[in-house]
Amino acid sequence: MxxxxxxxxxxxxxxxxxxxxxxxxxxxxxxxxxxxxxxxxxxxxxxxxxxxxxxxxxxxxxxxLAEQKKNFLLSVTHELKSPLASIKLLLQTIQKRDLSKAQILDFIDKSLLDIERLDDMVENMLLAAKIENSSYTFPKANFNLSVLVDSIVNRLQITKCDGNQQIIDAEIEPKIEITGDKFALTSVVTNLIENAIKYSKPCETVVVKLFAKDGRIHFQVADHGIGIADPEKSRIFDRFYRVGSEDTRNTKGTGLGLYIVKQVLDRHEASIKVKDNRPVGSIFEVTFG
CATH class of the missing domain: 1.10.287 (Helix Hairpins)
Known part of the structure; x- marks a missing residue:
């Protein structure tokens, strides 16, 4: 260049x-x-x-953009290799060793978690590509958002911390209905919660809230992680944008998650705000309606 x-x-x-x-x-x-x-x-x-x-x-x-694409390719390569290597090792262990049924089931569960991680990443890339070339139509229907958020929280919940601590503290108001694209909004909820976990220290609490107030639906994800500097807040929703370089960054990701979040919410006439948490961390607040 x-x-x-x-x-x-x-x-x-x-x-x-x-x-x-x-x-x-x-x-x-x-x-x-x-x-x-x-x-x-x-x-x-x-x-x-x-x-x-x-x-x-x-x-x-x-x-x-060229630099961001380069970083994107580096991060995708890492994101693919890590779970694939884990799945390969687990399956080889099952194949070559005489394990108990409980051990085999544990290894299978771990493999399925890695497969879900790969599936989420592929879905993100496909959705981002469809949004970019305007080939995705965002089909909308009425569904229960409370059930959706609860199911995603249960899937992403981590209980293997000291003292069996659950890192996701969910406050979900029941029976909240919304008209929207269920597949795309699933990606929004998943990306926001995964980001909060990813940028937090191990076993740090992430608070997820879903509630209705004054005729509007509010969805919040708060963490106590590294936080986001004010100059970065206006750029984090750009495609491929990530703070720092892929050669030095320790957190996982492709730079597509928050881009997808913003694009999907724009198509649903919803807004998203980012503010500082206290004493540290970030709060992402989505408002529908």
Whole structure:
């Protein structure tokens, strides 16, 4: 990307030099038309500067997107290899060792969790691709959002912490009905809860709330994780955007989760806000209606 930028700046400098030279020559040949030549030169210069400014922004945007795509490929490679290696090891252990039935069932459960993780990631990538090329229509129907959130919380719940602590503290108001795309909203709930878990310390509590108030439906996910700096809050919903570099980042992810969340909520005329939790962490609040 550096070479196109060098060529771009060289062309701009050359064009500016040509404008000044021809302006000087015209004034020298026709000094009585100095005012007109200056006005025309200023207009041409403004157009040139405006074009250069927007072209520069476009090139920078392309460079940023290329870097984000590179990070995306690195993260997807890691995300695929990790659960696949785990599943392979578990199955090889079952195949080569004489295990008890309880051990086999435990290994199968662990394999299924890794498969669910892979399935979530593939669904995210497919949905993001369909949203990007406008091929997804968001079919809407009435369904029970309380049941949906409760089922996702139960699937993502982790109980193998010290003292058998449950890290997801759910406060779900029953019988909340909503009209929307159940598949897409499942992705919204899953991504927000998984993000909260991912960016929190092990066994740190994540609070999930679903309730109705003043004719609106509110869904909140609060964590006590690393938090989000104010300059990043406006960018976290961009496609592929992740803070830092894939070479140095320890958290898992592809940079598509929050992009999907924002796109799906926009199609449902819902809003999402990000605010700081106290003393540390973040709160994502979704409002329908």
């Amino acid at each position: 550096k070479r196109p930028l060098v060529i771009f700046y060289a062309v701009i400098i050359y064009a500016a030099a040509e404008v000044l030279w021809w302006g000087y020559m015209l004034v020298k040949m026709q000094p009585e038309r100095l005012g007109m030549i200056l006005c025309e030169g200023m207009m041409f210069g403004l157009v040139l500067l405006a074009g250069a400014f927007y072209l520069h922004k476009s090139l920078n945007r392309e460079r940023t």
